[in-house]
Amino acid sequence: MDRRDALRAGVALAAAGSLPVQAQPQRHLPIFVLNSLDADVSVIDTPSYTERTRLSTGREPHHLYLTPDEKTVIVANAASDSLTFIDPVTAQVQRTVRQIVDPYHLRFSPDMRWFVTAANRLNHVDIYRWQPQQVDSPLALVKRVHAAKTPSHLMIDSSSTVVYCTLQDSNELLALDLATQAVRWTVPVGKMPADLYLTADDRTLLIGMTGSDAVEVYDVGSAGPARLIKRVTTGQGAHAFRARGDKRHVFVSNRVANTISLIDTQSLNVVERYSAPGGPDCMELLADERTLLVTSRWARKLTCIDTVEKRLIRQVNVGRSPHGVWTLAHAGRI
Numbered sequence: 001m002d003r004r005d006a007l008r009a010g011v012a013l014a015a016a017g018s019l020p021v022q023a024q025p026q027r028h029l030p031i032f033v034l035n036s037l038d039a040d041v042s043v044i045d046t047p048s049y050t051e052r053t054r055l056s057t058g059r060e061p062h063h064l065y066l067t068p069d070e071k072t073v074i075v076a077n078a079a080s081d082s083l084t085f086i087d088p089v090t091a092q093v094q095r096t097v098r099q100i101v102d103p104y105h106l107r108f109s110p111d112m113r114w115f116v117t118a119a120n121r122l123n124h125v126d127i128y129r130w131q132p133q134q135v136d137s138p139l140a141l142v143k144r145v146h147a148a149k150t151p152s153h154l155m156i157d158s159s160s161t162v163v164y165c166t167l168q169d170s171n172e173l174l175a176l177d178l179a180t181q182a183v184r185w186t187v188p189v190g191k192m193p194a195d196l197y198l199t200a201d202d203r204t205l206l207i208g209m210t211g212s213d214a215v216e217v218y219d220v221g222s223a224g225p226a227r228l229i230k231r232v233t234t235g236q237g238a239h240a241f242r243a244r245g246d247k248r249h250v251f252v253s254n255r256v257a258n259t260i261s262l263i264d265t266q267s268l269n270v271v272e273r274y275s276a277p278g279g280p281d282c283m284e285l286l287a288d289e290r291t292l293l294v295t296s297r298w299a300r301k302l303t304c305i306d307t308v309e310k311r312l313i314r315q316v317n318v319g320r321s322p323h324g325v326w327t328l329a330h331a332g333r334i
Contacts, residue, residue, distance in 0.1 A: 029329040030091045031284070032073055033295060033302050034061045035319025041075060041084075042318040043091045044302065046329070049316050055093060058082040062120075063105050063282075064324040068112050073326055076103035078120065083139075088328040097139060101126065105153050109160035114178050115139055116163050118151035125151055125165055125174070127181050143181035147174060155196040155205070164220070166193035166207060173207065173218070173226055185225040190216050197241035197250050199265050200334045204229070206263070208238040208252055215252055217268055230268050234261040242283035242292070245332030253280040253294065260294065260305070274305055275312065282324045285331040295322040 030052065031044035039059045045052040058080025065074050072094060075084040081101050085094040104120030108130070115128040125147050128139040149170035156163045162184065165174045171191060175184040192211030198204070203221030213236045218226040235254030242251045244262070252261050253276065260280055262272035278296025280303070285292055291313070292305045302316040302325065 029089060029327060031293065031302070031325065031327040031329075032064060032086065032088075032091070033318045033322050034064055034075060034324040035321065036060055036062050036323045037320035039077075039080075040319060041086070042302075042322070044316055044318075046327075049304070049314055051316065051318060053091070054319070055084070055086065055091065057084045058096075062323050064326055065106050065108065066326050066328070066330075068108055068110050070328060074106060075324075076100075076106045076117065078102055078104045088326075095135075097137075100128075100139065104151070107154040107156050107163065109156050109163075109178060110158055111160040113160060114156075114163075116154055116156065116178075118147075118154050118165055120150055120152060120168075123147050123149060123151065125154075125163070125176065127163075127176070127178065145176060145181065145183065148172060148186070152193065153195045155198050157198060157202045158200070159202065162220075164196055164198070164205060166196060168192055168194065168210075173205075175220070175226070187218075187225045189218075189228075190214065190231075194238075195240040197243065197252075200247045204265060206232075206241065206250065206252075206265070208240060210237050210239045210255065212236075212238070213254070213257070214238055215263065232263060232268055232270060234263070234270060235259045235273075239280075240282050242285055243332065243334050245285060245289055245334065247332075247334050251283055251285075251292065253283060255279050255281060255297065260292070262307075272307070272310070274307065274310055276303060276305060277312075278303065281322070284325045284327055286327070287329045287331055289331045293325050293327075295325050297321060297323065 033042040041055040058077025060079035073086045083097040102119035103117040105118040125145045150168040152166045152168040190209040194208045194210045197206040205218045215232045217230045235257030237256030239255045260274040261270045278299025281295045281297040294303045304313040
């Protein structure tokens with residue numbers, strides 16, 4: 001068991017009351033919530049579920065990402081053309097990387113060779129090579145790919161081969177080859193596509209349609225363009241995904257309907273629904289595998305939901321327009 005596994009195991013046991021008080025330091029792992037209109041990050045203390053401090057970032061931080069080695073939380077500051085690197089344990093800023101143009105959404109490839117950003121305002125996708133030995137310039141731009149209209153969210157397959165990108169205002173899905181940086185294909189999809197979720201076998205891609213009430217499901221396992229399999233009705237404003245961690249189920253937030261749906265990726269049906277007030281957006285699932293954290297975009301709160309009892313546990317006051325949420329004390333992401 002490595003350090004990260006030990007941290008997660010400790011959180012789960014502590015939450016269940018199976019560890020003595022002196023053996024529960026893992027419970028203090030912070031939760032990070034982006035406040036897009038305040039240009040900062042709320043650091044939430046987990047024993048008390050109160051805002052411990054705020055970390056200043058660049059303007060319009062919309063999304064954040066825990067690196068595959070789980071050593072850094074990266075905040076993408078879209079309007080400041082910068083990235084803020086934060087230690088996920090100490091909540092200390094590690095570094096700021098500048099001259100990253102309009103990083104609205106971001107993803108690392110699982111092998112940590114590639115780093116990709118979607119420029120939502122400027123209509124391009126940037127592919128960088130990760131070079132951590134270069135302290136001052138850890139990201140080297142390899143290719144800037146024009147994207148039709150408003151690239152929104154990104155997903156990279158488990159083999160670090162393909163990056164998928166939704167184009168929000170042209171209603172398309174774009175696939176890029178990471179090795180060659182070439183466009184593989186572009187296909188039309190539903191209205192206002194946003195977040196994506198790729199199943200563990202890399203064959204099935206789910207897309208939240210924020211302009212409607214559904215998730216569209218595509219077969220991406222063949223060599224050709226994506227093929228629509230099914231349209232799963234979830235709720236108005238279907239937007240962001242978070243895996244349950246069992247390689248079968250995934251949560252989707254329905255931002256307009258103020259609900260969250262749980263989809264079975266084998267049957268492609270909604271199997272559970274939860275109430276989530278305030279415009280639910282991004283989500284995180286704690287290591288206890290039952291506590292779902294949801295940013296309530298219009299209510300300036302982080303909402304905590306017990307997915308077993310299907311009830312709201314608590315809400316934490318944060319900043320304006322809370323968006324991304326992450327913690328090292330998380331359940332599996334597939």
